[in-house]
Amino acid sequence: MRFDVFTIFPEYLAALELSLIGKARGQGLLEVAVHDLRDFTTDRHRTVDDSPYGGGAGMVMKPEPWAQALESVLDPHADAKPTLIVPSPAGEVFTQALAHEFAARQHLVFACGRYEGIDERVLDWAADHYTVRPVSLGDYVLNGGEVAVLAMVEAIGRLVPGVVGNPESLVEESHADGLLEYPVYTKPAAWRDREVPEVLLSGNHGKIAKFRREQQLRRTVARRPDLIAALDAGSLGKADRNVLWELGYAVVDRQLVKREAAT
Numbered sequence: 001m002r003f004d005v006f007t008i009f010p011e012y013l014a015a016l017e018l019s020l021i022g023k024a025r026g027q028g029l030l031e032v033a034v035h036d037l038r039d040f041t042t043d044r045h046r047t048v049d050d051s052p053y054g055g056g057a058g059m060v061m062k063p064e065p066w067a068q069a070l071e072s073v074l075d076p077h078a079d080a081k082p083t084l085i086v087p088s089p090a091g092e093v094f095t096q097a098l099a100h101e102f103a104a105r106q107h108l109v110f111a112c113g114r115y116e117g118i119d120e121r122v123l124d125w126a127a128d129h130y131t132v133r134p135v136s137l138g139d140y141v142l143n144g145g146e147v148a149v150l151a152m153v154e155a156i157g158r159l160v161p162g163v164v165g166n167p168e169s170l171v172e173e174s175h176a177d178g179l180l181e182y183p184v185y186t187k188p189a190a191w192r193d194r195e196v197p198e199v200l201l202s203g204n205h206g207k208i209a210k211f212r213r214e215q216q217l218r219r220t221v222a223r224r225p226d227l228i229a230a231l232d233a234g235s236l237g238k239a240d241r242n243v244l245w246e247l248g249y250a251v252v253d254r255q256l257v258k259r260e261a262a263t
């Protein structure tokens, strides 16, 4: 799988040389190329921005360097259009489901905007050559797309087969099944007057699985009730429904609703 990243701060992406993603690059599982957008300018000052038409604060990224940059990584022999991910607080929200969708692609290109953003015509033009996806990391504003790209390349790259050594760790983690992960513990069994839940020391795998599932449900209800509302209750087992009933939820038309609201 290939990633191309365009930015005016290539050093920002140096972290992609570290840890699992860096190792996967070394093994040839992932190809990551970081490009300086200013290399695609033609003027002496290597200008990438200009003032906005219509007025307003800040500067806008000029279209010409972006078109040159995005053309430079197009492969005329590719079977499918590459995907152009444009990090932006005005994009669709990045989720684990989106990470899986992108991990199935051959070629991802990231366009890191700075200032007030990229001239909108670049995205219109790029749609002839790319599948264009403006994507937000969340409902807050960063100074540019670089931090978002670090997060997305890591989340996507680790789903590529072979990148994470033990594929089982991808099955049990948060968001894998629409719920948050259960809490984890290691030795010592007692630490500063706090004990590891006894069931985890029991060796009874059935009981441990039941305990962990209940913890997942409890934690998700407490921290992310929006994820509970998004579950397909029809696919939950009786034990899950019982725990959720205890936590104040009822099933109405395959959806989980707060019991007060249901009556």
Ligand code: ADE
Pocket: 087, 088, 089, 135, 136, 137, 138, 139, 140, 141, 142, 143, 144, 145, 148
């Ligand atoms: N650039 C600025 N803010 C951003 C956000 N929340 N997500 C992605 N890219 C951004």
